[in-house]
Each structure stands twice: as C-alpha cells, then as structure tokens.
Amino acid sequence: MIKYLCGYFTSSFLKKRIKNIESFMRYPIEIQNQLIHQLIFYARDTEFGKKYGFRDIKKYQQFDERIPLCKYSDLKSIIKRIRKGEKNILWPGSVKWFAKSSGTTNARSKYIPVTSFSMNECHYKAGKDLLSIYIHNHPKTKIFFGKAVRLGGSHKLYKNYNTFYGDLSSILIKNMPFWADYICIPGKEIALMSEWEKKLENIIIKTVNKDVRIMLGVCSWILILLNKFLKKFNKKKINEIWPNIEVIFHGGVSLTPYIHQYENLFEKSINYYNVYSASEGFFAVQDKKNVEDLLLLLNHGIFYEFISVKDINEPNPKILSLDKVELNKNYALVISTNAGLWRYIVGDTIRFTNLSPYRISISGRTSHYINSFGEELIIENAEKALNVACIKTDSIIHEYTAGPIYINKKNSGAHEWIIEFKKHPKNLVDFRDILDKELKFLNSDYDTKRYKDIVLGPPIIYVARNGLFYDWLKKHKKLGGQNKIPRLSNDRKYIDSILKMERI
Template sequence: MIKYLSGYLTSTFLKKRIKDIEFFMRYPIEVQNQLINQLILYAKDTEFGKKYGFRDIKKYQQFSERIPICKYSDLESVIKRIRRGEKNILWPGKVKWFAKSSGTTSTKSKYIPVTNVSMSECHYKAGKDMLSIYIHNHPKTEIFFGKAVRLGGSHELYKNYNTFYGDLSSILIKNTPFWAEKICIPRKKTALMSEWETKLENIVIETGLKDVRILFGVCSWLLIFLKRLLKKFDKKKINEIWPNIEVIFHGGVSLKPYILQYQNLFEKSIHYYDVYSASEGFFAIQDQRKVEDLLLLLNHGIFYEFIPVEDIDKINPKIIPIDKVELKKNYALVVSTNSGLWRYIIGDTIKFSSISPYRISISGRTTHYINSFGEELIIENAEKALNATCKKTDSIIHEYTAGPIYIGEKNSGSHEWIIEFKKHPKNLYYFRDILDNELKSVNSDYEIKRYKNIVLGPPVIHVAKNGLFYNWLKKNKKLGGQNKIPRLSNDRKYLDSILEIEKKL
C-alpha cells in the first residue's frame, strides 16, 4: 500500500510541471530574453562580469557585441583556478563539482563546472520534465509503482582543494534529491563504484530481483548491462526478469545502431524516450510518443545561440539567437549557462525540425565528421545509411567507427569502416554496396565524390572481432559512465588505435 501511495504522490507532483513546459513552448523568445537578463544579473559582480561590464548590458545586442565566443581551450586556465577553490570567477561563489568529459574529441580531459543552481534548475528540473512528459503521454502509466535503474560513472576528490570531478552522471547521483532517490536503484555506493566491471556485476545483483519499470542511461552501456542480466539469471528475455518494465530514457549516443538488439531483448514492446544531456547542461527531451525530434528546453538556465556550420571555422562567424534560426539547417550550438559558461561552443551540431515549438535533432559533432575529400559526411548521414543497410541485409551492428583512407600514388581515397556485427550479413560485398548507395542517397557531396571512383572509391569494410570495441575502451580506461565510441573521424587516429588492439585479440 505504501508503495502505491508513494507512486501516486510522485506522479501527481510531476504532472504539475506540464504547465511550465507549455508556457515556454508558447512564449519561447520572451522566456529566452528574460533568462539571459537573469544570468547577466546573477554574474554581474564576478570577475568575468566585471571584465565585460555586465552591469551595463541591457539588451542581447550588447551581450553579443561585448562577449567573445569561446571553446574549452580558451577557458582552461580559468577553470584550473576555479578547481583550486577560487571564488566568483565565472559564477558567484565557489564551484565544488566538475564534470570530466569522456574525451572522445581529444585525449585531453575537460573539466566543466557544475554549480548547485545548475543541478537544481537545469539537470534535475529537466529530469522532472522528462518524467512529466512521459506521464502526460501515457496517463495510465504505473512506472512509479516500481523502481528505476540508473547507470552512472564515478567521481574523485581533487586533492588539497576540496573540489570533486567525475562523470556528470556520478555528480548527479551523488547529489540526487530525495524524490528521485526513493525510486532509484542501485544504491549510491554501488552506482558510484569506480571499477566498471565489478560495478556492473553488483548492479545486476542489486537490481535483478526488484520490480524495475524504468531504465536510465547511455544506450550502449545499458545494452551491455541487460545482456549481463540475462546471463546471470539464465533468461532469454528481460520481461522474464522484470515483467513490468515500461520505458528506457536514453541519451549520449544514438539508439538507431542498437534498436534491433534492444527489440530482441524484450518479449513485448516498450517505450524509448531520447534525451539530450551533456556535461554543459540538459538541453532537450523527446516530448512526442512516436516522433524522435527533441523539444529544446528554454527555461532551464541555458541561453542558446547558433553558428551556421559553414561559418564555424571563420574568424568572425555569424552567430544568431533562437528567433533567427531556419528549419533543416545545420548549426553549431553555443550556450551561456547557470554554471558560468559564457557563449561556449559545446561541439555538437543540431538541426531544427520545428520552430513552433522549437524542436531539434542532433546531427553530429563539429569535430566528428569525415571531410578529407570534400564529402562532408556527418554522423546523421552515417546513422541513417547504416540503419537502412541493416534492414536491407538482415544484419545487426553492435558498434562501429569510420575514417579516411587517404589518396595514394596508386589509389583513390575511400572510407574505412570498422564494424562489429551482432548479426553478420550473408554477403559482405552486398552490405558494402548497399551502404555505399545509402550514403549517396543521404549526402549529395559524398555522391559527387564517388563519381567513377575518381576521388572516392567504395567503402572498405573491416569486420571487427567480437569484443574489439569493448577492449579498446577498457585499454583506454573508458568503460562505463558517459564514454562512447567515436563514430566518425577526419583522420585515422581512432581507426589505427582500434586496429592495433585487434591484433592482440
């Protein structure tokens, strides 16, 4: 009885968030303008605010003219000071927590400040909205009558300075509010263990006999966890262990390469809801049942600006606020946040599928693409092409990465794909030709470069040994948390590193 009463109260509490969501959907420009004014007001007496005259900024135009856009390299020395305990630098007060990036864009880790206000007014607020949207779309849901499994990373003390760093997920788990902690498993001690494989085994033990109805996490790591769960309990389907499982909230990487594997794990269909969350903030949530586009969150402490992708490498790129964006155009995302990031380029690219309300899709990374021959292949192209290829060849991909084979004296250029299959295609050459045609259909630049093999030859498919990508992550100490496989690269750094691991398997 207590379980059902608690579930009812939680559901009732979260339903109230819908009105706030509807408000920023109705008045997006006004909400964003009010938000940037609030951020400037809060930070006016910080070192950064004094440097750029925040007290005098009254309009967006002044803000955009005074404050330069920046990347992590521009802030690195400042963030080192904040990590060492200095106060009132980018944001009022002392910052205790820093989200350590997964490092897919470089081997060097980034430490993104996470303030108390960003946890409460961005990450946890967005988490409540995510659940409230689900309740709104599924009014008969009973997810709060059971438990939610969370997968996360770990955190460490930055010695001598009393600040902490780790995966964003570990920071949020460590500081989880009481309303969420009541339904989440495993316990914090287990969830925050640093050694991934030991933690995974403990999570399986702690959750396997519970009434689990919700899963949270990066879909690639959730998949490994679910397979380990089935093996532990000697079952074929997850529903045999958790008969009331209802929804997976996932983010970090695209679900598309994994969806067939997920469908094979469940006896009956479940719901999948995508979220767009990063170390810098919680940006968007899937708000429609069968439409994958994500609703941009406009009143969660993040002010958005956008750079057309073709301008990203210019000295003075064109930067626009949300009321100037166009549909179906690729933009690099720029954010100013309640963690003290100001006009910060996070490295993701997005497209708007709707401007009333503002809905987006993630198209890739500013650094994760292949453009060695002018083909401008982005992750969005790769995901669509691979998904269609798998359907036509009755195959399932477990993991993949791709990069260039450079033009030589006796060969044209091409793309090399390292693919670990869950279900192999019957004919690899047929798979290659279908993938090639699908890439042509989604990317006209690729199609032009493939003309008569003059610039680009057909793709080269390297079939990976089972467990190759897992072992590569393990060697690079990137198991678990928000770590992920780099999908596309404009050089051979990842390809050669992964192939070197395969030689030893």
C-alpha cells in the same frame, strides 16, 4: 502500501509541470530573452561580469557585441583557478563539482563547472520535465510504483582543494533529491563505484529481484548490462526478470544502431525516450511518442545561440539567436549557462526540425565527421545509411567507427568502416553497396566525390571480432559512465588504434 503512496504523490506532483513546459513552447523568444537578462544579473559582480560590463548590458545586442565566443581551451586556466577554490570568477560563489568530459582517447579531459544552480535549475528540472512529459503521453503509466535502475560513473577528490570531478552522472547521483533517490536502485555506494565490471556485477545482484520499471543511462551500456543479466540467469527475455519494465530513458549516443538488439531482448514492446544531456547542460528531451526529434528546453538556465556549420571555422562567424534559425540547416550549438559558461561552443551540431515549438535533432559533432575529400559526412548521415543497410540485409550492428583512407599515387581515397556485427549480413558486398547508395542519397557532397571513383572509392568494410570495441574502451580506461565509441573521425587516429588492438 508506502511504495504506492509515494508513486501516487510523485506522479501527481510531476503532472503539474506540464503547464511550465507549455509556457516556454508558447513563448520561446520571450522566455529566452528573459533568461539571458537573469543570467547577466546574477553574474554582474563576478570577475567575468566586471570585465565585460554586465551591469551596463540592457539589450541582447550589447551582449552580442561585448562577449566573445569561447572554447574550452580559452577557459582552461580560469577553470583551474576555480577548481582550486577561487570564488566569483565565472559565476557567483564557489564551485564544488566539475563534470569530467568523457572523451574517447587519451586526449586531455575537460572539467566543466557544475554549480548548484545548474544542478537544480537545469539538470534536475529537466529530469522532472521529462517525467512530466512521459506521464502526459502515457496517462495510465505505473512507472512510479516500481524502481528505476541507473547507470552512472564515479567521482574523485581534486587534490586537497575540496572540489570534486567525475562523470556528470556521478555528480547528479551524489546530489540527487530525495524523491528521485528513493525510486532509484542500486544505492549510491554501488552506483558510484569506479570499477565498471565490478559495478555491473553488483547491480545485477542488487536489482534482479526488484520491481524494475525504468532504466536510465547511455543506451550502449544499458545494452551490455541487459545482456549480462540474460547470460547470468540463463533467460531469453528481460521480461522474465523484470515483468513490469516499461521505459528506457537514454542519451549520450544514438539508439539507432542498437534498436534491433533491444527489440530482441523484450517479449513485449517498451517505450524509449531520448534525452540530449551533456556535461555542459541538459538541452532537450523527446516530447512525443515514437518521434525522434527533441524539444529544446528554453527555461532551464541555458541561453542558446547558433553558428552555421559552414561558418564554424571562420575567424568571426555570424552568431544567430533563436529567432533567426531556419529549418533543416546544421548549426553548431553555443550556450551561456547558470554554471558560468559564456558563449561557449559545445562542439555538437544540431538541426531544427520544427520552429513552433522548437524541436531539434542531433546531427553530429564539430570534431566528429569525415571531410578529408570535401564529402562533409556527418554522424546523422552515417547512422541513417547504416540502419537502411541493416534492414535490407537482415543484419544487426553492435558497434562501428569510420575514418578516411587517404589518396595516394596508386589509389583514390575511401572511407574505412570497422563494424562489429551482432548479426552478420549474408553478403558483405551487398551491405557495402547499400550503405554506399544510401550515403549518396543522403549527402550530395558525398555523391559528388564518389563520381566514377575518381576522388572517393567505395567504402571498405573491416568486420571486427566480437568484443573488439569493448576491449578497446577497457584498454583506454573508458568503460561505463558516459564514455562512447567515436563514430566518425577526419583522421586515422581512432581507426589505427582499434585495428592495432585487433592484431594483438
């Protein structure tokens, strides 16, 4: 009885939030203008606010003229001070939590401040709105009458400064409001375990007999967990374990390379809802059934600006406000947030698919692409082309990464793809040719560079052994949480590191 009452009241509460969502969809520019003034007002007496005269800023134009763009490297020394307990630097008061960026190599990690403001007015608020949208799209849903399985990371104390760092997911789980914590399993003790493989085993034990209806996490890691379930209990379909499972809320990596594997796990179709959440903030959610683009969240403590990808490496790139963006152009995302990030270049690239309301698709990373020969290949191109190649060759990809093979005296350049197949194509040459053809179709720069193989030859595909990418992540202590495989790289750092593992 208690679970049905809780489910009813939770559902009723969340249904009311749809009006808030409709408001920023209807008045996007007004909401964003109001938001930037609120952020400036809150931070007017911080060290950063005093330096740039926040008390005198009355218009966006003044903000645009005074506040410089920044990357993490510009904030590193400032954030170190905040981590040691200094107050009123970028945002009022002290900051207790820092989201450690997942990264994909041994490069130094970033520590992104997470304030109580950003937790409540960004991440949790966005989570409530995502559920509100889901209820609106599925009015007969009964997801709140069961449980949600969450996959998260872990956190640690930073020396003796009483500040903590870890995966964003672990921070949100640790501070989760009671209504959300009630429906989530396993408990925090297991959810925040640092040893990933032991965590999976504990999750399996604690959730196998529960009425699970929701899963939340990075889709690649959810897939690993589901496959472990089937193997441990000798089942063919997840519905044999959780008959009422209804939806997977996923983010971090694209579902596209994994969708065929997911479809094979369930005996009846379930819903998949994508979210665009990062250490820096919760940016967008899928607001329509079976549609890939995402609704940009405009009233969640983040003020958005954009730089054309073509200008991103210019010393003084042109910065665009939301009302100046155009459809189907790639932009680097710039944010100012209620965690004290000001005109911060996130590193993601997005493309607007709709301007009323503002909807986006994630096209890649400013650092994850291949442009060694002027081909400007982005993740969006790669995943669409791979998906077509899989469909046409009846194959399934488990993981992949790609990088350049450089031009030398004897050979033109090429792209080398390391692919771990769940289901191998019958003819690898056919797979390669379809991939190549689709990349030409999707990317005119790639097509030009492939002309007669003069600059860029056909793709070279290396078929990885089963478990190679998992072993690589394990070796680099990147299992679980928000960690992910680097999809594209403009150098051979990842490629060579992974191939070295293959030869061991």
